[in-house]
Amino acid sequence: MQASDLLYLYLWSHRFWDPDQDQLITRVCFGITGDPDNRRNGYEGHVGHKVRFEHLWQGPDRLIRELEIKIKTDFQDHLFVGHRGFTYEWLMEDITMEQIVGWVQYEIQDIDSVSQVSAH
Numbered sequence: 001m002q003a004s005d006l007l008y009l010y011l012w013s014h015r016f017w018d019p020d021q022d023q024l025i026t027r028v029c030f031g032i033t034g035d036p037d038n039r040r041n042g043y044e045g046h047v048g049h050k051v052r053f054e055h056l057w058q059g060p061d062r063l064i065r066e067l068e069i070k071i072k073t074d075f076q077d078h079l080f081v082g083h084r085g086f087t088y089e090w091l092m093e094d095i096t097m098e099q100i101v102g103w104v105q106y107e108i109q110d111i112d113s114v115s116q117v118s119a120h
Contacts, residue, residue: 007032007064009104010039010119011055013097014047027080028091028100032068036119052119055101059114067107067114074103 011030018025033039036053043051057064072079072089080090091100108114 005061006058007034007061008036008117009057009059009064009067010036010053011097011100011104012043012051012053025093027093028095028097029089030068030071030091030100031089032064054097054119055104055116056119057104057108057114057116059108059111063111063114067104070107071100071103075100 009030009032011028013026013028015024015026017023029043031039036056040051040053057067059067075091075095078092078095080088080092082088105116
């Protein structure tokens, strides 16, 4: 398999103060990329601090894309909806990192070509 055929699914969490709820919130972000280092740089530019992907899986392009679509489908009611009703690849705080990691591991348990890799 050539490197260009690989995609990565990543998860990272972000904590922020929500003034509307007057509390500290932690949300999980997910997505896919062909270049995790460049993707991290993009997030750092948006949030203004270092970002670390806590979990990272690699696999064939098609399978990783299908996995991301399945997250969006299965967790549709838990996705953050923002300005003008735009839906983002952020899970609301009712879904923990442990829950989504367990879900991913369950979904890929019989797929040898998708594997978890070290997230830096």
